[in-house]
Amino acid sequence: MARITKGILGGFSGKVGTIVGANWRGQDIIRSTPKPSSRPPSEKQQIQQAKFKLVIGFLQPLKNIQTRYFGSGSGSKSRVNMAVSYTISEAIQMTDDIPELVYNKVLITKGDLTGFQNVAAVTQTGNIIRLTWENNFAQGNASENDPVNVVCYCEELDRFEIFESVALRAALTADITLPAIYTGKEIQVWSYFHNSEETQASSSIHLGSLTLI
Template sequence: MGTIKKGILGGVSGKVGTIVGVHWKSSYYIRAHAAKVSNPRTPKQQEQRGKFATVFGFLKTIKPFIRIGYKEFTEEKSAYNAAMSYMLKKVVINSEKEITIDFNRVLVSTGSLMPVFEGTATASEGKIFFNWKDNSGMGNAEDTDITMVLAYNKDKGMAVYDTEAGSRQDEAAELMIPDEWQDDELIAYLSFRSADGSSVANSVRMTILS
């Protein structure tokens, strides 16, 4: 129980109702008492925390890529927060056993630029080889658009990427992958950004052939 020093206009020591009084260096201070959450770990809260942790674990491995890939959405929030928002709404799967990511719906980049046309990916000799058809002149696609490639290792939770792997007109790019990834499950994405960096294409997931 708190006490009031020197009458009703004096300092407060201890807890009085919803405030807490503190005496320090001959002065009295009051602060609001922290409210208690009746059930801070409801199933809904635990589910949301699980989703957040799952998406965070993925995004932290490709954060520099995301900064470029979500550049068109940085007026009201950061690129990272825009990516987090999208992933939480569209990509996370909550099954009875675990919370996972639907990598088919993942967008490591998104925007208004014309995306890749007829892309493929092949793994060989420690590299992933990306190929596509040059669709420059279709919509806002230009031959100078810069190629961005990414590979994510589902088994190790790691990623490698290159945000300057060539240009749209090259119709090909390659990405080095670590030797120890040879037997792991990999996921690849291919995208473009304009030469001036103002616009970005939706990434396309590539099925990796061997």
């Protein structure tokens, strides 16, 4: 891989002959076209490919959140890449050589903002999920003005519902209402805070698997 120093032509994107141009982390680079392998992937490679495909597909709808709030984003890895690496290494289990997500180990966000104290989620009639938590405004870098965010996922429908800034930390409770399509469905629920400046987030917490009523 080589880096392009902008001159008369500058950088380019796409394939030209045997080289490929792209922009990576703000720098124009060129690299040779990869040669296709004639060897079939090993069993270990197939399993790794299956893990990668599962994780990429699952995290894609969360890209906008994780671009802002997963880790520091420093070094050679982007925040999205860090989220993928974490999920593959920490939130996957194998069942008969088939990778499965372990939802209570999945992180939607990863950060240093003070998180929840004794948070809980319960269902209410009408596809409502009610969150409650305790006052920890004075703990660490918490602020009573930190917005609360909720992420819901239904495996049966393979569909996310994302609720941003539904309440402030000071409220100590928040209700979210999901569409009627989720009635009777099992929903995975996560929540996290970010600060009012949207520069920091807490690590998300998995609030359990709830069946909507």
